[in-house]
Amino acid sequence: MPVAHWVLSWKDGEQPTPEKVDFAVEYFLLLMEWKEHQAFYAVHKNTENLHVHILVNRVNPDTLKVHRPNRGFDIDRAHLAIAKLERIQGWASEENSTYEPSLSGNFLTLSKRDYPKLCPVAETLENATGEKSAQRIARDCGLNIIKEATSWRDLHEGLAAVGLRFEKKGSGALVWVGDVAVKASSVDRAFSMPRLVKRLGEFEDGDSPSERTTFKPEPVTEAEVMFKDEWHEYQQEKAAEKKKRSLILKQKKDELQRWEDERKARKHGAYRKLSRYGLPIMNIGRHFLKEQQAQEKRNFRLALESQGRPCIETQSFRSWLARNGSRKSILWRQRKMLIPGLHIEKFTFSGTSDFRPYYEGYLQKAQKKLGEHSDGSRIDAEIALRMRLDGYDINTSINTILAESEWAKLRTTREERLEYASRIARVSFGTVGDVTIAKQKAEEERRKRSISRSKESEGYALSPRMR
Structure with missing residues (x-):
């Protein structure tokens, strides 16, 4: 593929000007x-997050050779570009970033994790369905077993006890989670075959169980407790749809086989009729x-494919939630910000008076x-959030941003300024604002409790001397 496709996406409430988008793409x-x-490149505003698609021809126009950024480690270089853009343009930084700035301003690589990050396929699966990927199951169930094994026999028996299998593949190794193979080195970097051989000796095969363990879907984190009932209902529908899909595929396979048998019978019947006219006519026939x-077979296949194609099996959990309202769907998108026991409330708004004198x-x-x-745009979003906390409604927030914000005035037309103010207000007064406010209140409560405990401990320390 000579063309590479990248997407730069901004957080909720962040809205770059066209000039900032141009600079971001050129800098990237x-x-x-x-x-x-x-x-x-082209900017899209059709989702909650404003984003820009970048298509670049990897073939150099002068040398006609494919250029591989950072000797093929292009994702790592992209992380560095994003970290620098966040610092230069003033965007909110990503959580668990690969790069963070030092005190001198230079960007440093964060300390390596004890285990590798999830591969893109596993991460996409977990984001879509909310259930643990095979890589995460292998890490949760097999990490300590492989790490503490003193022989290949211990390793195989320990993994078999939790339903996993270890297998050598070429010069590497695989951990089987049911029917899904996971690279052993993706569970932990110390589990590559050369390192394991150095620790445990020459590889020895283990006894493979006759039946492979089937793992039931599990939620990724405790944050999914809020969606417990919906998640289990989604899993039930997904399983039912998968069963329905298997039945439909079997029926299609049987119909195709029946059609093939009829085709062969028609062919042999036609050959017998043509044979009476001699070999030249028979060859033409x-x-x-x-x-x-061949055309009949293509038409028959198309007719089979057009019959009831199930869609729930591939539908994401967020899309499934959106069927019953957008609030749960947006909360699911914000689930990494949620913590157990977080109370997310709805607000009533009474302040509709002129806010402009307080804007400064x-x-x-x-x-x-x-x-x-x-x-x-981040500053305006913070102001809109504070207005919401003080009881002002969304219309007052939009009108204030339109009238007072210098960043809104950077937009050339009134339609663009109105879109800018409305998008910011929707984020601050919507579900994202609910989560942000709930987190801020929870952090303030924890801080107050911490200060209170600190004062109590100081009081106990001073009381003997005071007496």
Whole structure:
């Protein structure tokens, strides 16, 4: 594939100007060493997060050779580009970033994790369904067993006890989770075959169980407790749809086999009739009969495929939640921010008076909290959030941003300014705002309890001396 496709996505409430989008794309291509390559990009606002698609021709126009950024480790280089863009343009940084700045301003690689990150396929599966991937199951169930094994026999028996299998594959190793194979080195970097051989000696096969263990779907984290009932209902529908799909596929296979048997019978009957006219006519008839039956087979396959194609099996849990309202769907998207016991409440709004005289004070507080170099859309989102906490409604927030925000005035037309203000207000007054406020309140409560305990301990320490 000569064309690479990248997506830069901004967080909820962040809205870059066209100039910032241009700079972000140009800077990204510069750090990826694609500055001289053909590229095309387009901004989309059709989702909650404004994002830009970048298509770049990896073939150098002068040398006609494919350029591989960072000697093929292009994702690592992209992480560095994102970290630098966040610092330069004032965006909120990603959680668990690969790179973070040092005190001197240089970007440093974060300390390596004890185990590798999930592969893209596993991460996509977990984000879509909320259930543990095979890689995570292998890590949860097999990590300590492989790490503590003193011989190949211990390793095989320990994994078999939890339903896993270990197998050598070429120069590497696989851990089987049911019917899914996971690279042993993706469970832990110390589990590559050369390292295991060095620790346990020459590889020895284990006794494979006659039946493979079937793992029931499990939620990834405790945050899914909020969606417990819906998640189990989704799993039931998904299992029922999978069974239905298997039945339909079997029926289609039987129908196709029946059609093949009929086709062969028709072919042999046609050959017997053509044989009476001699070999030249028979060969002509064979050719046209072959073409005719090939077209009939294509039409029959298309007719089979058009019959009841199940969709629940591949439908994401978030899309399934959206069928019964968007709130649960948005909460699911924000689930990494949720903690057990977090109370998310709805607010009533009574303040509809003119807010503009107070805007300057709120602006200074937001800049102090986020930093003066933060992007204006982040500051406006923080102001809208504080307005919501103080009881003002969404319309007052939109009108205030339109009238007072210098970043809203950077938009050239009134339609663009209105879209900017409305998008910010929708985030702050919507479900995302609910989660943000709930987290802030929970953190404030924890901080107050911590200060209270600290004062109590100081009081107990001082009381003997005071007496």
